[in-house]
Amino acid sequence: ETYFPDVPEAEIPTNWQMKHFYQREYTQVEKIKSRASQNSYNKDIRPLTGTATMHALGPGSRFEIDATIADIYVVSDVNRGWIVGRPVVYIVIDVFSRLIVGCYIGFENPSYVAAMQALQVAMTDKVELCRQYGIEIESQDWPAIGFPDAILADRGELLGYQIENLEKSFSVRIENTPPFRGDAKGIVERNFKTLQADFTPFAPGVVTGTIVKKRGGKDYRLDAKLSISGFKEIILSSILYHNQYHVMKTYDRSADMPVDLPSVPLELWNWGIQHRTGRLRSAPEEAVRL
Template sequence: MKKHDLLKDGDNIIRVLEVKPDKILIIDCIKRTMPVWVESSALDSFSGCIDEVLNEVTNFKVTFIDALDADQRKAMYDRYTLIAPSLPFIADERMRSKVIGSTAIEHNISKQTIRIYLCLYLAYMNITVLASRKRLDDDAELTKDEKNIRWALNKFFYTTKKQSLMTAYTMMLKEKYCDGMSILRDTYPSFYQFRYFYRKTKKMQNFYISRDGLKNYQRNNRPLIGDGIQSFAPAIGVGMLDSTICDIYLINDAGNLVGRPILTACIDAYSGLCCGYVLSWAGGVYSLRGLMLNIIADKAAWCKQFGISINAEDWSCDKLPATLVTDMGSEYKSENFEQIVELGIKVINLPSYRPELKGMVEKFFDVIQATYKKHLKGKGVIEPDYQERGAHDYRKGACMTMTDFEKIIIHCIIYYNSQRIVENFPYTEAMIAANVKPYASCIWNWGKSQMGAYLIEVGTKELVLTLLPRTTGKFSRFGLKVNKMRYHCDGYTEQYLKGGEATVAYNPADVTSVWLLKNGIYAKFTIIESRFEGKDLTAVQSLQIAQRDIAKGANQDNLQAQINLARHIEAIAGSVRSSADVSVKNIQDSRKREQRKHHRNYMKGAKP
């Protein structure tokens, strides 16, 4: 059993989408419901099936793409575009649903419509099923041999398996021109006829999409007939964000191998200037927070920390771009990062697997890595034969620390910004008159003074507070409870007494303080439980869990102690003789007599 195989059991026909040792992902080709995982043993009664049987049962007529008119092809590719982002996540139900939801919002279409198209495509594994129902009646214009050739091309050639024409021809003869004993009949079309029909009907767009996929076509083959960056970013203020794993292994100060660092950068789409970067061991929202802080930092002061002196105009970016363009990475779609819109910034999420739409930042990574790699050969840099059989283990050549490598990255960025010639930049008459040099920094400095440039000035504290994760806090008599810890701030007595919920920003690295967010204003609350001061959230949660485990472990002993206590009390109470004639007179005299009777001189017998 292989991936994409058709299986049949009675009236049921299924297609295998993924195969694992103990379970298989299938789709019901008749009902066309969403794929499900089943145990391998559940398919023991199924036998192999061919596409023709499925087509006959479902009354589906295989259509050659070239036989579709323009409207049908447009509908087909539009529908494939809707389902393309979810195809890589077919086996992951959670991610698949998430991608379908985001696609539905982006294209203003219902999720059920996308599911229908997705199930239809998965059932037949043929893009033509997505075409509109109208069919062209031009089959009469083709001979029987031509219809068979067209069928073979669609079935065996125009697929992601990328089989050759000769293979498709051979498979056609096997399926259409052999008898029951697989003996070739006397009359059949020659390979030259087969090739002639292919060349006559070949469409390059269909060729690229069917064999390499729509994403690859959009990235590498589609006609580039737009106006370039001028149509997307006509002025300064559109920043493109992305991350990459650097092609070098680094060590720590003790000489131990750490791994490959992550470089995250923001590139201005108009000028190509690197607005900011962060080099870190951890990606995600953590690296984005560092990137945003680096963008608004004084770059001359930043470089000075590493012993590098630059002119302010070589890297004069200390404001955030008003528009940030990202891909569909989870860190960019997280609530933490999207909170940056509160500063007036617009965030654009591009479709998945479309790096060509943010080619400026992709080019930046290529240039930076190509710049330093040629000078660091043998020092942990990864070569093209990485992971090939018999290749050198580049980890053993690592000799640079993160600090050393960051100095190199800064020098590369300075070169990229202020010394690398920006080729083919669409100069305007105003730029030529101003004698703007073809460097990213010069274009940036000139662009900042032009109409349409949109940069947002924001303080460090405001930016950090905006990007902190948020949760819901609850007021009570005991203070503001956040993440199972109590916090206090003067002036909130009424809220403590009334109760209620509030939005709170917190720092996972230090739980000492949280910030209550109300009407865009942050109010600082300080932790009440001093034992948690200075600790990170993970450490606090570990302490809380450990405390609960200790208390839980003592539950049985506590119950046994309560049982023993009840037994002792009952035994003593049972041994006392009860009397109904208790005198209630002269209580004060009785109390004084009992005091004298039980009086003890504590100094008697005390050691000096």
């Protein structure tokens, strides 16, 4: 009546008629899309018709890389009275096997430089890295050495002319996620929660809830006792445990996998190297650094 005052009242559809028209003319998907933004629909609502593993033939088919700020405050190695902040943790993971192939821990904001340091670890031998923090391993304990076919990363970190050397010199395809689509790297995102769960129950200085200190309340940052070196040792130990012993109950196994093959990252990696992709392409460590 407000918009079309000249229409006779007998011709104005009733509420029931409007509901019937709405239900008949629009699908459930169209109704949901009209109530949510495009980004929100793609990220949280859209139906999933496959898994990340479907797009990975074997080890090295695709690596995912992402960064997060750790839920803990750490102190300086030089003076434990100095609170140096919350470290940034980069993780690189193989999509096929879920093996964590590389990491980097520092205080730089997520950037190209920090991401490349994590990728350097992913593409080289990790024995010496672990030895620096008092962890003795053999190469077969963390066997990921070499270049993947593709790397999936956030836009910005591996976007632009800086990454062209990696693409051209080593034939690595760089894939960037759409804006506001952290779910596109769901595998590496989930592993952050797993790694942090290993130290949050007992480590002092853990961030719980809001980081804003309530008036008159205790500043939990002052509880920080763990040094940055100690934190790196914990993360490396957690990665090794994940790779060697973590059983994935929801892993998307393919039909040709043996029934007795455990759904453990290291086991899947070794099986995939033998039966799927073979050894990854490698280069001298100095070339990787450049």
